[in-house]
Amino acid sequence: MEETSARTAGDTAPPLARQFGGNLLEHALQYVKERHWEVLPGAWLESDSGATRCSCAVPACGAPGAHPLRRDWTTHATGSTAEVRRLWSREPRAAILLPTGRTFDVFDVPETAGCLALARMERSGVAPGPVAATPAGRMQFFVLPGGAAKAPGLLRQLGWSPAALSLSVRGEGDFVAAPPTRMGRRGAAQWVHRPTSVNRWLPDAAEVIAPLAYACGQEP
Secondary structure (H helix, E strand, C coil): CCCCCCCCCCCCCCHHCCCCCHHHHHHHHHHHHHHCCCECCCCCCCEEEEEEECCCCCCCCCCCHHHHHHHHHHCCEEECCHHHHHHHHCCCCCCCCEEECCEEEEEEHHHHHHHHHHHHHHCCCCCCCEEEEEECEEEEECCCCCCHHHHHHHHCCCCCHHHHCCEEECCCEEEEEECECCCHHHHEEEEEECCCCCCCCCCCCCHHHHHEEEEEHCCC
16 A cells, blocks of 8 residues: 555655665664654564465464564563664564554554545544554554543444444554564555654544544445
């Protein structure tokens, strides 16, 4: 997916915007230095006799190249640039994972619903925070931490059943793969609305839940 044309005014395209420039270490450092986000190295993709497989070597891996390497991963995320350099120097191919529930939560919706929601936000003057797209056809909206816990109640207030919508939440104890991490054979995660100084202040869940819910409600 190419970055959408619905850019926030004043977007000056900082280094983080060069989605596939540089290596994964440089991107991980930028997330830490520019956004003050914690990062975690994850699994990576390997080529084996022409086939692509996850470094975890599990044949039926559910998230090839984009999952933590250890069960206690929540205690190993770091916001230290020195530690980031050490970790990615050990394995430069490691996925960049961003723990949710700390400096942000994430609302995850189908790509078509995400595009519709962004259009409605633009018309209504709602400024989205960073928005990422995955090669699995999903879009991820970054909101203030605590949004995952608020979402079910907010949806019910709007008259929606949370179980009836293809809207999932990522909060405490979860993670997302950061661009430009490769996710299986389909491609890499990309920014739709990249992180910039303009959207440094994330929206609250209540600001974006209505357009997201409406857009998901239009899904067949």
